[in-house]
Amino acid sequence: MTDAAITIRALNKHFGDYHALRDIDLGVRQGETLVICGPSGSGKSTLIRCINGLEAYSSGVVEVLGLQVGDNTQILDRVRKRVGMVFQNFNLFPHMTVLENCVLPQIRALGRERGAARLEAMAQLTAMHVETHAGKYPDQISGGQQQRVALARALCLKPEIMLFDEPTSALDPEMISEVLDVIQDLARADMTIVCVTHEMGFARAVADRVILMAEGRIVEEGTPDQIFTNPQHPITRDFIGAIHS
Amino acid sequence: MAETMPDTLIGAMAPPVIRSGPAAWLRKHFFATWYDAVFSVLFAVLIVWVLQALLQWTVIDAIWRVENRDLCTREAGACWAVIESRGRLILFGLYPFDEQWRSTLACLAIIVTIALSCLPAFWSFKRLPALWIAGFGIFVLLMRGGFAGLPLVTSEQWGGLSLTLFIFSGVVVIGMPLAVLFALARRSSLPVIAKSFGFFIDIVRSLPLLALLFAAAVVVPLLLPDALAGNKLMRVVVAFAIFFAAYQAEIIRAGLQSIPNGQGEAAVALGMPYWSRVIDILLPQAFRNTLPSTINQAVITFKETSIVTIIGFFEVMASGNAAIGNGEWGNQYVEVYVFLALIYFVFVFGLSRYGAWLEQRMRLGHD
Numbered sequence: 105m106t107d108a109a110i111t112i113r114a115l116n117k118h119f120g121d122y123h124a125l126r127d128i129d130l131g132v133r134q135g136e137t138l139v140i141c142g143p144s145g146s147g148k149s150t151l152i153r154c155i156n157g158l159e160a161y162s163s164g165v166v167e168v169l170g171l172q173v174g175d176n177t178q179i180l181d182r183v184r185k186r187v188g189m190v191f192q193n194f195n196l197f198p199h200m201t202v203l204e205n206c207v208l209p210q211i212r213a214l215g216r217e218r219g220a221a222r223l224e225a226m227a228q229l230t231a232m233h234v235e236t237h238a239g240k241y242p243d244q245i246s247g248g249q250q251q252r253v254a255l256a257r258a259l260c261l262k263p264e265i266m267l268f269d270e271p272t273s274a275l276d277p278e279m280i281s282e283v284l285d286v287i288q289d290l291a292r293a294d295m296t297i298v299c300v301t302h303e304m305g306f307a308r309a310v311a312d313r314v315i316l317m318a319e320g321r322i323v324e325e326g327t328p329d330q331i332f333t334n335p336q337h338p339i340t341r342d343f344i345g346a347i348h349s
Numbered sequence: 350m351a352e353t354m355p356d357t358l359i360g361a362m363a364p365p366v367i368r369s370g371p372a373a374w375l376r377k378h379f380f381a382t383w384y385d386a387v388f389s390v391l392f393a394v395l396i397v398w399v400l401q402a403l404l405q406w407t408v409i410d411a412i413w414r415v416e417n418r419d420l421c422t423r424e425a426g427a428c429w430a431v432i433e434s435r436g437r438l439i440l441f442g443l444y445p446f447d448e449q450w451r452s453t454l455a456c457l458a459i460i461v462t463i464a465l466s467c468l469p470a471f472w473s474f475k476r477l478p479a480l481w482i483a484g485f486g487i488f489v490l491l492m493r494g495g496f497a498g499l500p501l502v503t504s505e506q507w508g509g510l511s512l513t514l515f516i517f518s519g520v521v522v523i524g525m526p527l528a529v530l531f532a533l534a535r536r537s538s539l540p541v542i543a544k545s546f547g548f549f550i551d552i553v554r555s556l557p558l559l560a561l562l563f564a565a566a567v568v569v570p571l572l573l574p575d576a577l578a579g580n581k582l583m584r585v586v587v588a589f590a591i592f593f594a595a596y597q598a599e600i601i602r603a604g605l606q607s608i609p610n611g612q613g614e615a616a617v618a619l620g621m622p623y624w625s626r627v628i629d630i631l632l633p634q635a636f637r638n639t640l641p642s643t644i645n646q647a648v649i650t651f652k653e654t655s656i657v658t659i660i661g662f663f664e665v666m667a668s669g670n671a672a673i674g675n676g677e678w679g680n681q682y683v684e685v686y687v688f689l690a691l692i693y694f695v696f697v698f699g700l701s702r703y704g705a706w707l708e709q710r711m712r713l714g715h716d
C-alpha cells in the first residue's frame with residue numbers, strides 16, 4: 105500500500121492578485137489519512153478543492169490516482185467519480201428526499217439502474233445509521249444526520265479517496281462525535297482520506313500525518329504527536345495554542 | 350394585506366385583559382379605539398349598501414330571457430338576455446355556427462391538458478412533452494377539421510375562448526423552455542454567448558409587445574419564403590412566446606442566482622454531468638424560489654392575450670366587443686364586460702390559487 109494516491113508538485117493558485125497557494129508539494133499514499141489544519145484563510149479549502157478540480161490552479165502538477173487533474177473535462181469526470189467530497193455545509197439537495205439524494209448521483213454519474221442504486225443507497229445509509237430517515241427531506245433531520253447522509257451519498261459512488269472540508273465545523277457540539285466516528289470507521293477501513301479539521305482528538309486518533317498551513321504554504325508536517333505536542337514552527341505553536349484554549 | 354391593521358398599533362391600544370370569544374375578537378379588531386369604531390361602522394354601512402345594490406342589479410331586477418328583452422331599460426337591472434343571445438358569439442367568435450361543438454371539445458382538451466400539466470406527477474421530460482403534443486394535436490385536429498367529413502375551418506376563423514386558451518398555452522409551452530435556454534445562455538461561462546443573449550433579452554424586453562406581434566404577422570412573411578413563414582397564428586404565438594421568454598428568463602436567472610454555490614459544487618464533486626446539474630439540481634430549486642413571480646408572469650400573459658385582436662384575431666375579448674358592436678345589444682356593454690371579466694377571473698384566479706397551493710406544497714418539502 106505504498107502507491108501514491110495523490111501527488112502535488114509546485115502547486116500555485118492565484119485569485120486575481122491574491123496568491124492563495126504558494127509552491128505546495130504534497131504526496132498522499134493509498135490508505136493514508138492526512139489531516140490539514142491551519143488558521144482561517146491559509147488556503148486549506150483551496151488546496152483540497154484543487155484535488156478534485158473544483159478549483160482550477162495557476163501552475164504546478166496535481167495527479168490523482170494516476171490522472172492529471174487539469175483542464176481536460178473528460179479526465180476531470182473520471183477523477184470526480186473516484187474521489188468523494190464532503191463539505192462543511194453538507195450541501196444536500198433540499199428538494200429531494202434523503203434516499204433520492206443518494207440515488208440520483210449514482211444514476212447520473214455512473215449510469216446505474218435505479219433498483220441497484222436504491223439498494224446501494226440503503227446499504228450506505230444503514231452504514232451511517234441514518235436509514236430510518238431515508239424518506240425525509242434534508243431540512244427535517246439534524247445537522248449531524250445531514251452530514252452522515254452527505255457522507256453516505258459520496259460513498260455510494262464507491263470512491264477511492266475521500267476529501268473532507270471541515271466536516272464538523274457547522275455542527276452543534278453534541279453532534280460532532282457522531283460524524284467523526286463514522287469518518288474514523290472509514291479511516292480504519294483503509295480509505296484514503298484528506299481531511300481539513302481542527303478536531304485534535306480526532307486527528308490524534310486517526311491521522312497518519314498532519315500538515316499545518318499558513319498563508320498559502322505548508323509550514324509544518326509530521327505525525328499528530330509531533331505537531332500537537334511538540335510544534336516547531338512559531339505559527340504552528342500559536343495556532344495549536346489557540347485551538348487548545 | 351391591506352385589510353389587516355398594523356399589529357403594533359393594535360398591540361399598543363389593546364386592553365390588558367385578554368378575553369376570548371367572538372365579542373372579544375370583534376372588539377380587538379374593529380372597536381379597539383373610538384376611531385376604529387367609527388371607521389368600522391362606516392365601512393360596514395358602505396359594504397352592506399354596495400352588496401345590496403349589486404344583488405339588486407345582478408339578480409333581483411335582472412332580465413334573464415331574450416323573450417323579455419323589451420323590459421331591458423336603463424332603470425331595470427342587468428340585462429342577461431344579451432348573454433343568452435350573444436353568448437355563443439362571445440365564446441366562439443367567427444367559428445362556423447354548426448361546428449361550434451368542435452370548438453367546445455377543443456377548449457375542453459386544452460383545459461384538461463393545462464390541468465394535467467399542473468400536477469407534479471406529470472413533471473417529467475417524457476410526460477410533459479407527450480401530454481402537450483397530444484393536447485395541441487387534439488386541439489388542432491378538432492378546430493381545423495378537414496378530415497372524416499369534418500369541414501375545414503382555417504385558423505383565421507378560429508375565435509373566442511378556445512383561441513384565447515390556445516394562444517396562452519402555446520405561449521407558455523413554447524416560452525418556458527426558451528426562457529430556461531435564455532437564462533442558461535445568459536449565465537454561460539463563454540462571454541460571447543452570455544453577452545449576446547443578454548443583449549437580445551434586453552432588446553426584446555424594451556420593444557412593445559404589439560410591435561413584436563405586428564412584425565411577426567406582417568413583416569416576417571415579406572422576408573421569408575411562404576414555406577418557412579408558416580401561418581399567421583403560428584407566427585404570432587412564437588413571437589409572443591419569445592416576448593414571454595425574455596421576461597421569464599430574467600425571473601429564472603434570479604432564481605438560479607439565489608441558489609448557494611455549494612449546490613452546484615456538490616453535484617460537480619459527485620461527478621454529475623452538466624445537463625443533470627441543471628435539470629435535476631439547479632432548475633427545480635430556481636423554479637421553486639421564483640414561483641410567485643412565475644405565476645405572476647403567467648397571469649400577465651393570460652391577460653395580454655387580448656392584444657392579438659389588433660392583428661385580426663377574434664379571441665374572447667374581441668368577440669365580446671363584436672357582440673355589442675352591431676347596435677342590437679349596444680346598450681348592454683356592461684353585462685357583456687361583466688361576463689368577460691368572469692371568464693378571465695375563473696382562469697386567473699385559478700392560476701393564483703394553483704400558485705398558492707404549489708408554494709404550500711413545496712414549503713412542506715414534498716416536491
Ligand SMILES: Nc1ncnc2c1ncn2[C@@H]1O[C@H](COP(=O)(O)OP(=O)(O)OP(=O)(O)O)[C@@H](O)[C@H]1O
Pocket residue numbers: 119122124142143144145146147148149150151
Ligand atoms: N473565490 C475566491 N475569490 C477570491 N479569493 C478567494 C476565493 N476563495 C478563497 N479566496 C481567498 O483565498 C484565501 C484562502 O481561502 P481558503 O478558503 O482556502 O482558506 P481556508 O484555509 O479554507 O480558510 P477557512 O478556515 O476560513 O475555511 C483566503 O484569503 C480567501 O479570501
Ligand SMILES: [Mg+2]
Pocket residue numbers: 148149150269270
Ligand atoms: Mg475553508
